[in-house]
Amino acid sequence: AGEGDPAILNLPPWSTSLGQPVAANPYGMPSKYERGLQRRESPGLTRVGGSSVAFTPLQGLFGIITPSGLHFERHHQGWHDVDPSKHRLMINGLVKTNAVFTMDDIMRLPSVSRIHFIECGANTGMEWGNVAVPTVQYSHGMISCSEFTGVPLKEILDMCGADYKKGRFVLAEGADGSSMTRTIPMELIESGEVLVAYGMNGEMLRPENGYPLRLVVPGVQGVSWVKWLRRIEVGDKPWATKDEAVHYVDLMPDGLHRQYTSIQECKSVITTPSGGQLLLDKGFYNISGMAWSGRGKVTRVDVSTDGGINWRQARLETPVLSKAVTRFNIDWVWDGKPAILQSRAADETGYVQPSYGQLRKVRGTKSIYHNNAIQSWKVVESGEVSNVQVL
Ligand code: MTE
Incomplete structure (x- = not known):
């Protein structure tokens, strides 16, 4: 111990030599020491040019914005x-x-920039019946939150003289081979929130996320955020396309399916400590996580470290924005004994995130979509953290 720490006593090369020149990386990249933080496919899902998904590494992110290169991907x-x-x-x-717009036409129009989350309706979908995946990247990584820039769809429909009386729905269609088509109710468009977006986090959309144009439908499940957006049709009834009649329907315990359940209800998850991580020693930890609601602002997050017996109110970090991720933090002193960490969010409608027991009573265990149950992470004496379910 008397020797001292060489990392502070000896000058490293970066203190004694010239560095690399400016613009050595004309488009900046993360440090090579951060290479482990990547979008990943879940074990069992394959990397194909058809239907595929890669998850955002939530365990390694801070604040509310997802770096564009780590935005989750879901392609049909x-x-x-x-x-x-x-x-x-x-x-x-x-x-x-009828009208046809080029990208130049669209980018001349008045634009807005807004921060919103996008969550796939199937996020946490593998966990309906039991614990299925080890980490928060796989259990919750089909959510990202970005600043989107574009033109309110309402402005474009106004320019084309949309019949808002009869035309209570629009159909959004993508240019990829999946024939991705989704019905969006006109109320959402009339609210001005739905954007025809080309920008994400201050730059053009990334190709994986719909470059050069995607629909942004705040609060609504990701499937309606049609990428490579090429057509909007105004109509008088929902279209019941394959992605709203066969997929993206909720199987209920009575065997019937629920259709057009598009809003992502209030949900939260602790991202550190979380499954697959290791606590080094007992003592102080900052418990940090994300909360969001498709119905507006998150108003409160409570955290339990004893599996839901006692709850303490977490700090909501600013900004707290409507239909965006809110970061929460809370102090925790780990006594080295087994613990179960949980977060429970509430939104401005008064809705409170349900436990697995409460959710399964209504929804059963056979669904894929819209699992917003309280997530539990178990800490054991060795400091290992794993995914568990508490009813
Ligand atoms: N739009 C088109 N054209 N094709 C697609 O495959 N996938 C949808 C939606 N829009 C999809 C699409 C689904 S299911 C989701 S969850 C989101 O895009 C994912 O958006 P992301 O890949 O930018 O994360």
């Missing part, structure tokens, strides 16, 4: 780097004037 037919000069957006249906 792979992704393409679409040439923006060849991309078009067509508006048709119950409008006075």
Whole structure:
């Protein structure tokens, strides 16, 4: 111990030599020491040009914004780097004037920038019946939160003279081979929240996330955020397309399916400490996590370290934005004994995130979509953290 720490006593090379020149990486990349933090496919899911998913490494992120290179990916037919000069957006249906917009046309229009989360309806979908995956990346990593820039769809529909009386729905269609088509109720568009977006986190969308144009539908499950958006049709009833009649329906305990359950209800998860991590020693830890609601702002997050017997209110870090991720933190002194960490969020409608017991009473265990149950992480004496379920 008397020797001292060489890392503080000896000058490292970076203190005694010239560094690399500016713009050595014209488009900056993370440190090579952060290489482990990557989007990953879940064990058992394959990397194919068809239906595939890669999860955001929530365990390694801070604050509320997901770096664009770590935004989760969900493709029904792979992704393409679409040439923006060849991309078009067509508006048709119950409008006075059908129109075709180029990207240049769209980018001349008045724009807005807004921070919102996007969560796949199937996020946490493997955990309906039992614990299935080891880490928060796989259990909850189909959520990301970004600043999106684009034009409110309402503005574009106004330009085309949409018939808002008869036309109570729109159909959004993507340009990829999956025929991704989703019905969006006109109320959402009239609220001004739905964007035809080209920007994400201050730059153009990444190809995997729909470059050059995607729909942003705040609060609604990811499938409606149609990527490579090429057509909007105004109509008088829902279309019941394959992705709303066969997929993205909720199987209920009585065997019937629920359709058009699009809003992502209030949910939260502790991201550190979380499954697969190791606590080094007893003592102080900052418990940190994310909370969100498709119905507005998160108003409160409570945290339990004893499996739901006692709850303490966590600090909500600013900004707390509507239909965006809110970061929460709370102090914890670990006594070295087994513990179960949980977070429970509430939103401005008064809705409180359910336990697995409460959720399964209504929804059963056979569903895929819209699992927003309270997540539990078990800490054992060795400091290992693992995924468990508490009713
Ligand atoms: N849009 C098109 N055109 N094709 C797709 O496969 N996937 C949808 C949606 N929009 C998809 C799409 C699904 S299921 C989700 S969850 C989100 O995009 C995922 O968006 P991301 O890949 O940017 O995370």
